Amino acid sequence: MVPPNTTVSPLPHARWWRAGVVQAVSPPGVIDLGPGYLEPSLLPVDEVLPLYAEALTEFGPAALSYGANAGAEPLRALVAARHGCTADEVMVTAGTSQALTLLCTVLGRPGRSVVVERTSYDLGRSIMTDHGLRLHEVDADGEGVRPQALDRTLSQGDDVAFVYLTPTFHNPTGTVAGTSRRRQLLAVAARHGVPIVEDDAYTELSLDRTAPPPSLAALAGRRGVIRLGSFAKTLGPGLRLGWLEAEPDLVETLTSRGQLVSGGSLNHLTSLAVAMLMGDGRYDRRLAWLRDQLRLRRETLVAALRAGLGESVTIDRPAGGFFVWLTFDPRRSEASLLAAADRAGVAVAPGSRYGSTPGTHVRLAYSFNPPDRLAEAAARLAAAWRNEETLR
Ligand SMILES: Cc1ncc(COP(=O)(O)O)c(C=O)c1O
Structure with a gap:
């Protein structure tokens, strides 16, 4: 496997990794285990750098025109x-957040409801409630949502716009639903x-060398399922690029909205740049390298947490994605767990947020x-939470 070229000097990048330029910056001295982002050294600056030149050389003025409403054909194809469907079942999006926003406006209307897993991606929930859903x-x-529970909820006769699920490497729990x-x-x-809206941001980041089960969209031949994909977790969120898979009629409905008819494809030049990367094996090499990096990080964090916390906390080792989900004795107070982590200089995401x-x-x-910072964070958390336990 050829590792990506990482020869760019870190200095200019470090200078710009700051509030007002990027969304999340850890306070000095704090190890931030909160955000579901790739760390700076995992973002493919060198690989992305030539892609815009390649796209402009290949497509010329067509790269700077309004793009086709559903997204440029090369990326859709x-x-x-890659995902076993046809190009007319694919629409290019500006990432999952934008795709979900679009779906809320087309499928939802204030007062309708969305069925979500009790514990689920907090910002996906915000997007839906922002739309009055x-x-x-x-x-x-x-394995995620229980079918009987879903059946009971859907039987209540409410006006449900869609069911929102993350069956693969769930955020935050890491769970995977089996095929059955x-x-x-x-x-x-x-x-x-x-x-069903299938939020599938992490599927390509399987860390156990076994492929996850087929997507809901693939199992259903996309009938009744809208699958949201994103390059935010595999390349970089700053690209603001993703896609949506759905039945061709729905793709047509979505792409005939005023925003797309007026502005054309969302993020057209970037979609052509990423098509250059996907078209010749570079994307696959990048993914193989990234999985190795994430696997090492997962192993380090899980091993250090287990060594430090022993049996007092259940530590789920995820098969893919970005997150370790910890389960505590329910008698513990979230505020005191967070305060202890904070005193130890580690930022964590409380489960109640989800x-x-x-x-x-x-x-x-x-x-x-x-x-190395993950190991340090785990050691700090273990000491902080053990002390906090004895203090109670
Ligand atoms: C489950 C899930 N969906 C969507 C997103 C956001 O995707 P995008 O950056 O493509 O909007 C995230 C990022 O945290 C996520 O975890």
């Missing part, structure tokens, strides 16, 4: 080939005639720090 939470187990669970969920949703019962869970991202 590459995405379709009400959230119906359903119970989950180690996926088929059951699809059958329940189809029986009620409610579409809808889980306060005090029972904490999410730790292993994507945003190098291995």
Whole structure:
């Protein structure tokens, strides 16, 4: 495997990694295990640098024109080939957040509701409530949403716009639904005639050398499923690029919205630049390298947490994605867990942010720090939480 070229001097980049330029900057001395981002050294500056020149050379003025409303054909064709669908089932988006926003405006209307897993991606929930949609939470187990719980909720007769699921490397829990669970969920949703929005941001980041089960979209042939993909986790969120897979009629409905008819493809030049990367094997090499990096980070964090915390906390080792999900004795207080982490100089994400019962869970991202800092963070957390336990 050829590692990406990482010869760019770190100095100018470090100078610009600051508030007002990037979204998340850790306070000095704090190891931040909060954000689900790639750390600076995992962002492919050198690989992306030539892509814009390549795209402009190849496409000329067509790269600077309004792009086709559904996105430029070269990227749609590459995405379709990769995910086993046809190009007319693919629409280029400006990432999952934008795609979800668009779906809320087209499928939702204030007062309608969306069914979500009780514990689920906090900002996805915000996007939906921003649109006046009400959230119906359903119970989950180690494979995500329970089909019987989904069936019960959908039987209540509410006006449900869609079901929002993350069946692969869930954020925040890391869980993966097996193929039979996926088929059951699809059958329940189809029986009620409610579409599923499958948020699939982490599928390419399988860390256990076994491919995750087929997507809901693939199992359903995209009928009744809208799958959201993103390059934010595999390349970089600053590209603001993703895609959506859906039935061709829905793709057409979405792309005939005023925003797209007026402005054309979202992020046209970047979509052509990424097509250059995907078209000749460079994207696959990048993914193989990134998985190695993330695997090392996951192993380091999980091993250091287990060594430091022993049996007092359940530490789920995820099969992919960015997050370790910790389960505490439910009698512990979330505020005191967070305060102890804060005193130790480690930022963590409380489980209640994602809808889980306060005090029972904490999410730790292993994507945003190098291995030595992850080991240090785990040692600090273990000492802080052990002390906090004896203080109670
Ligand atoms: C489950 C999930 N969906 C969507 C996103 C955001 O995707 P994008 O950057 O493409 O908007 C994230 C990022 O944290 C995520 O974890």
